[in-house]
Amino acid sequence: MPTVASRSLNDVDPLDEALRPPFDESEEERAIRLSEEAEAKRISQAIDESIRVERQSQKKRSIVRLLLLGQSESGKSTTLRHFQRLYTPNAFQEERFLWRSVIQLNIVRSVRTIIDALSSVRLPPVDSGGEDSDDGGPNIPQELEFLKMRLTPLRHIEALLIAKLIPANEDDALSQPGSSSLSNYKTHRSRSSERSWRSQEVFVRPGATWKGALAKSTRANGPPISPDSALGIRDEAQEVLHSCSDDIQTLWNDKLVREVLRRRKIRLEEFPGFFLNDLERVTALDFTPNDDDVLRARLKTVGVSEYRFEMEAAAGRESGTEWRIVDVGGSRSQRATWVPFFDDVDAIIFLAPISGFDQVLAEDRSVNRLEDSVLLWKAVCSNRLLANVDLVLFLNKCDILEAKLKSGTRLSKYVRSYADRPNDLETASKYFRSKFSAIHREYSPLPRKFYGFCTSVTDTSTTAGILASVRDMVVRRHLKQSRLL
Ligand SMILES: Nc1nc2c(ncn2[C@@H]2O[C@H](COP(=O)(O)OP(=O)(O)OP(=O)(O)O)[C@@H](O)[C@H]2O)c(=O)[nH]1
Ligand SMILES: [Mg+2]
Numbered sequence: 001m002p003t004v005a006s007r008s009l010n011d012v013d014p015l016d017e018a019l020r021p022p023f024d025e026s027e028e029e030r031a032i033r034l035s036e037e038a039e040a041k042r043i044s045q046a047i048d049e050s051i052r053v054e055r056q057s058q059k060k061r062s063i064v065r066l067l068l069l070g071q072s073e074s075g076k077s078t079t080l081r082h083f084q085r086l087y088t089p090n091a092f093q094e095e096r097f098l099w100r101s102v103i104q105l106n107i108v109r110s111v112r113t114i115i116d117a118l119s120s121v122r123l124p125p126v127d128s129g130g131e132d133s134d135d136g137g138p139n140i141p142q143e144l145e146f147l148k149m150r151l152t153p154l155r156h157i158e159a160l161l162i163a164k165l166i167p168a169n170e171d172d173a174l175s176q177p178g179s180s181s182l183s184n185y186k187t188h189r190s191r192s193s194e195r196s197w198r199s200q201e202v203f204v205r206p207g208a209t210w211k212g213a214l215a216k217s218t219r220a221n222g223p224p225i226s227p228d229s230a231l232g233i234r235d236e237a238q239e240v241l242h243s244c245s246d247d248i249q250t251l252w253n254d255k256l257v258r259e260v261l262r263r264r265k266i267r268l269e270e271f272p273g274f275f276l277n278d279l280e281r282v283t284a285l286d287f288t289p290n291d292d293d294v295l296r297a298r299l300k301t302v303g304v305s306e307y308r309f310e311m312e313a314a315a316g317r318e319s320g321t322e323w324r325i326v327d328v329g330g331s332r333s334q335r336a337t338w339v340p341f342f343d344d345v346d347a348i349i350f351l352a353p354i355s356g357f358d359q360v361l362a363e364d365r366s367v368n369r370l371e372d373s374v375l376l377w378k379a380v381c382s383n384r385l386l387a388n389v390d391l392v393l394f395l396n397k398c399d400i401l402e403a404k405l406k407s408g409t410r411l412s413k414y415v416r417s418y419a420d421r422p423n424d425l426e427t428a429s430k431y432f433r434s435k436f437s438a439i440h441r442e443y444s445p446l447p448r449k450f451y452g453f454c455t456s457v458t459d460t461s462t463t464a465g466i467l468a469s470v471r472d473m474v475v476r477r478h479l480k481q482s483r484l485l
Pocket of ligand 2: 300328
């Protein structure tokens with residue numbers, strides 16, 4: 001009958017029936033059964049555990065960890081932006097408009113460097129042999145004074161941009177030495193114009209924080225907006241820059257300004273975040289930063305951030321591998337934050353900006369930049385925690401090195417051991433490569449291969465090829481290592 005049939009089907013568990021011990025089970029049979037059940041349970045747990053371990057090692061195998069190291073301004077964040085541009089192009093494109101504020105700030109800073117230089121210089125009397133003097137000589141011509149006055153709105157824009165770029169909870173970051181804040185912008189003025197520009201450099205913690213704050217301030221309480229419509233929103237900084245564009249151009253092209261900068265040894269074109277040669281384009285009201293602009297913009301990093309992405313299918317057979325790239329702040333006070341990342345890293349890209357042979361560190365003006373890079377490279381090569389990690393060296397800023405050598409700066413004046421070798425990029429970069437390679441050989445706790453590239457990481461075409469080689473090398477090594485697990 002249907003009722004009986006359905007009850008019996010629902011109530012009887014066939015598995016339970018099968019596993020139920022027989023009614024007439026003896027004590028001995030019961031003991032055997034229990035021991036067999038315990039053994040089956042033990043085997044099942046062992047299988048579960050091995051699956052868990054295998055899953056974990058699978059996960060570990062598919063994560064590649066890369067650390068970017070080097071002194072401040074060596075190009076770490078720029079290299080990271082390159083990876084983003086190549087491997088998560090959509091996200092990179094979407095964020096382009098956020099970089100407009102950074103570029104605006106970079107322009108304002110360049111102008112201020114010029115104005116600072118003009119303010120602190122009294123022109124020499126006509127027959128003083130061309131030396132600056134702090135008193136006695138005539139002041140700057142009236143036209144330049146007028147220009148300076150017309151550019152006063154840029155001060156307000158600078159304050160506005162700093163407030164926009166640095167989220168409210170970054171107060172602690174603002175008070176650190178070498179940092180910038182509105183208050184020390186107003187109160188701290190040092191004698192050297194380069195020093196004042198440097199000591200007030202704006203920085204942000206890397207990662208999404210500043211971008212989030214900026215995106216929020218751009219959409220001003222409204223709903224989320226697309227990058228295209230963001231450019232249509234009223235942007236006071238861009239409007240002021242647009243209206244000051246001709247005056248900035250006149251200032252930058254002024255012969256006397258160039259002469260003052262030359263005498264003060266301020267090579268503005270070589271400063272990070274230099275956009276004065278692109279004024280018309282970057283101050284246009286509808287300016288959207290292109291890829292090169294994003295790579296050339298300068299925003300100092302404080303703290304550590306991890307950028308994660310999956311290699312896309314187009315990147316080759318390793319698609320599906322998760323990459324984690326760690327970007328750190330490179331100034332001296334930041335270096336203590338590096339060590340915790342040494343533990344679990346597959347490869348390091350170390351950036352040594354070899355154009356810095358005639359420059360000093362912004363945070364310690366008694367230290368030559370090249371010397372600092374060499375000491376840092378030695379420390380990284382000899383670090384025991386990194387003994388099995390591949391080190392990839394980028395001898396970076398080769399474009400600036402070439403420009404310096406071409407303009408007549410003699411490398412041997414700063415690097416004595418360079419002696420009378422030809423003063424050109426090819427010889428100089430080979431020379432530096434061999435020096436850094438020798439340190440790598442001598443200081444590595446265990447023998448390892450040396451990977452060295454001469455780079456200009458702001459150059460999209462050459463860097464893309466180099467990063468592809470680095471990617472392949474890192475992935476190959478990573479696979480080899482994980483097979484050994
Ligand atoms: N011309 C030129 N500029 C470069 C090169 N590499 C980096 N830059 C610029 O130098 C500036 C500093 O680069 P960043 O990538 O911010 O330096 P960083 O190592 O992250 O510096 P911190 O964040 O202070 O540690 C940026 O404006 C870059 O555009 C290069 O090879 N050539
Ligand atoms: Mg950085």
